[in-house]
Amino acid sequence: MAASKTGRAGNGRAPRRHAGSGRTADTRERLLAAAESLFMEKGYAATSLREITAHAGANLAAVNYHFGSKEALIREVFERRLGSLNAHRVACLDRLEAAAQGKPLAVEQILEAILAPLLEAGQEPLARGADLLRLLGRAFSEPTGALSGILPAQYRQVVIRFKQAMTRALPEVPDRELTWRMHFMFGTLSYAMAGNDALHLIATCNLDGGDDAAAIVRRLIPFLAAGLRAPLPAVRTSGAQPGLKAA
């Protein structure tokens, strides 16, 4: 399989300098950044290793040396970014719940715990939060196999954590209904910031000016909060809705 003569990467883990510092320009990091940027821009399957390495100023073989394969590269891109983001989200939720001293949080607070870490992502060694969301929306609709294994592991813990908080915030909403509404919510999130392009395509309207990521979040929270605590849908009685299916 691998490990021919010199010690390669891929199988084990990061080979890294000797142990500590990375004094050189760290090709690994540049590859991750370039891959993230390109995956976001063109999708996973449509981005070639040659584009990535060229964008990173590295040799073509660098990806397979540092990561082992293209699939392992994208896996690491998501692991790093999502791990950090979700850690911040859970920490933010913990903080809010501690401050609430046992009282259920407001829906808006829970939403802010989800959204705020996205805006603070500028601190991170890499790009801004909106880009990450765009990457995520892309990832969800491209379960080619590379992500099928990594996304659940990154999200399962976070989702059940926020689901618990939301259940306490909305005790009147049945569990199954709440599950769907949170599904709708995540959809809105990943699409809202991800699909800025798609919106530009669809809409005839220009909302170019003055709407940065923070402004979008400020608009998202009331929208989602209202949806989450909407009155329950009518129970399925018998006939269809009035005057709809006609013709």
Add this chain to the structure above:
Amino acid sequence: MAASKTGRAGNGRAPRRHAGSGRTADTRERLLAAAESLFMEKGYAATSLREITAHAGANLAAVNYHFGSKEALIREVFERRLGSLNAHRVACLDRLEAAAQGKPLAVEQILEAILAPLLEAGQEPLARGADLLRLLGRAFSEPTGALSGILPAQYRQVVIRFKQAMTRALPEVPDRELTWRMHFMFGTLSYAMAGNDALHLIATCNLDGGDDAAAIVRRLIPFLAAGLRAPLPAVRTSGAQPGLKAA
């Protein structure tokens, strides 16, 4: 470039038998169905022509013969499905507005005009509506160029039509705010039914049983209606939100 010896397709339009009937098993149709199914399942860039033709029981060259190129194939897939769907949507909205006799529609009615044609899509020569939405969500996050030209043309008319109706239904919501909320709404739609897989990935919960597309729509309408007429977000005053950004 093209048109070497025998009359090919591609450039002009459908070559079709002589003029009328399609007595044979119509490879064209089988190719469109297979392409739609596979694009939905694996994405556009990740689906090869060999997979499509094999799935359709046709020869590899059939795609280039009937459509001219892979890009033209996907274009036709979307044109046919989206054209029919959006026509039904606008017709449904027209019907409702005619019945309302000049009075503004309820938000829920407008949403049903958007969603109901999705459920009736079973009548269409092809598959069910949920599959189409899944295909759409995929398309929006894959603007590789093939769809960049076709999606706006299919959607622009419909969006401004529904935007007008929604503006009349929600006169208290400012225009820019409403634009964003409709953006959020479309995101929820395409993700809600599209990402059944993604949800299965994310959630630890099983909502397998008893939730067909109609049930999802019944849950979606109250969620979206509440979000669309949510109270307006707080105007940007001065300081940040209380107790959020704290390290």
Add this chain to the structure above:
DNA sequence: CCATGATTCAAACGTTTGTTTGAATTGCGT
């Protein structure tokens, strides 16, 4: 009933894909 045009087919086209190789190059430890 043959001739014609539409359709199918097997095979190959030239690119581009991800990956591998083995030799240069680099940078640190002793």
Add this chain to the structure above:
DNA sequence: ACGCAATTCAAACAAACGTTTGAATCATGG
């Protein structure tokens, strides 16, 4: 300064990609 391991590099690999070709097949209209 030497040597060793980590890294970079140019070049090639086989495989898969979309596309093209020219002959075989089919169905029909004159």
